[in-house]
Amino acid sequence: MYTLLSGLYKYLFQKDEYFVLILGLDNAGKTTYLEQTKTKFNRSYQGMNLSKITSTVGLNIGKIDLGKVRLNFWDLGGQEELQSLWDKYYAESHAVIYIVDSSDTERLEESKTAFDKMITNSSLCGVPLMLLANKQDLDGCVKVSDMKAIFSPSQELIGHRDLHVSGVSALKGDGVNEGIHWLVESIKKNSIQRPPTLKDIT
Template sequence: MFQKDEYCILILGLDNAGKTTFLEQTKTKFSKNYKGMNLSKITTTVGLNIGTIDMGKARLMFWDLGGQEELQSLWDKYYAESHGVIYVIDSTDEERLGESKEAFEKMISSEVLEGVPLLVLANKQDVEDCLSVPDIKTAFSDCASKIGKRDCLVQPCSALSGQGVNDGIEWMRCHFFLHLSSSPPSPPPPSLRLPSIIPPLIIQTTGCASLLQRFTPFISPLSIHPSSSGSTMDSTVSAYSEKLREMSVLSLLCSCLYSQPHPNTFGLFEDMEVKSLNKRASGQAFEVILKSPTEASPERPQTLALPPQKKEPSLGELQRRLEAAEERRKSQEKQVLKQLAEKREREKEVLTKAQEVNNNYSKMAEEKLHHKMELIQENRMARLNALKQRLREKELHAAEVRKNKELHTELSG
């Protein structure tokens, strides 16, 4: 199955003009087995809606863009890829007709849409007291000059009932095909065009075949002019060749593309100098100057001077140093002893404080124990006295019982 050619159609207009309803009717009429949404539940588009239909060998892709004022600034981002524009006008909203005209005028003023077919739909013609097509043409008459030679049609439409949908889509399909067939292919942008001629490079030396091999992929043609021959010249040329191998390809390319001879030295090495000569008709020339061995050879390093020998100290100075060292030792020893004494004093204070705390704790514990023992002794004596009292009472009671018994015996006898 062959892939169909895709063509993009923009659906523009103010919000609540009926763009999404028109798109749904288009998909319902031109797509088999398509179940569209309930047209009465369509709300304002925030962003864009995309729908596609197939018509023969072509596939039309509709971009329904939001019409709010803050979203109209995004319309021009889609102009470059569009093959046709459908502008929807709400025929029942006469108050916003001026706003719709302003958006329409701004849209057709874009150079990107020059020559693109334009279909203007006077929507909601099924509503009574709506503006007719002649009324809309009169209101938009100021924009006629900006429409230019492009194909344009103002057509009545009712997206809700489907009136005029088929005719509008058929008209758009026919006219953007005509526009595509009459438009010549656009040339490539200037940024993609490459220069056809690169200036040749002329090196005024002898025997630079290796340089030719290195630079042939970058610069063509490369001309080499031979000079005199001889054993001395051969060695000179060999030196030239070795030094030219060290020159970067970027430097040589820059010299080829440079229009005027550079006033300064082209290249400066340790033992040679390369200067750019006056520009010739056939390219650029260079002069290579070798330095003399005396100039090229570095100077001999100077002999480093030996560091001065240290003077031996005298006996008196040694004695003074020993005395100073002894004083420092005594001072340090005194400081250490002082620190030890302070440490011992702190330890003694801590020990004394600990003993005081221990003594206080022992004394308090002893007092508590003594008090507790006294309480126990008092309780013991109290219980003992109570027992003695009870025993005494029992003895008295027993004596009284015996006495009563004896008395009863005497009386009964």
């Protein structure tokens, strides 16, 4: 009887809670992407003015609920001196969103170097990965097909984890919904390897 009631309580009053890292160089659009995500998936959320977002120094957080799943986002600063802090969050994370500024062609190699260093960390072994070419709304940006070619040498480092590569415009919100829904399904599929924590619904 206790087992039955415990299962009913979990179904009615608890969510599976997961933690998602949002990484990338400074000015890639990570915070804008997080703000768009919170706005699209939280009806009551009053987002900040996207045109006034500045580079993150430290950490921005956010959360969204999709059915019985709660995603907690950690948006970390991307300046070179802050990248050394990224690995402090790897062991607790269930997925990574890596955002590239596709309009800044001069920093693509720098972004790929940071990406390669990140995915070789053993604490992220097997976690789903979403690689986003942001700012696809700008003229002269690197298209998704070219972005795939630039990052294709990293495939061996990426390994057999779930990977989703797509173009987005964080400023306009294009591509945000599709990516988040893919992320949820991939995290759930990987939950045997990285189980969720349980959170009482509030």
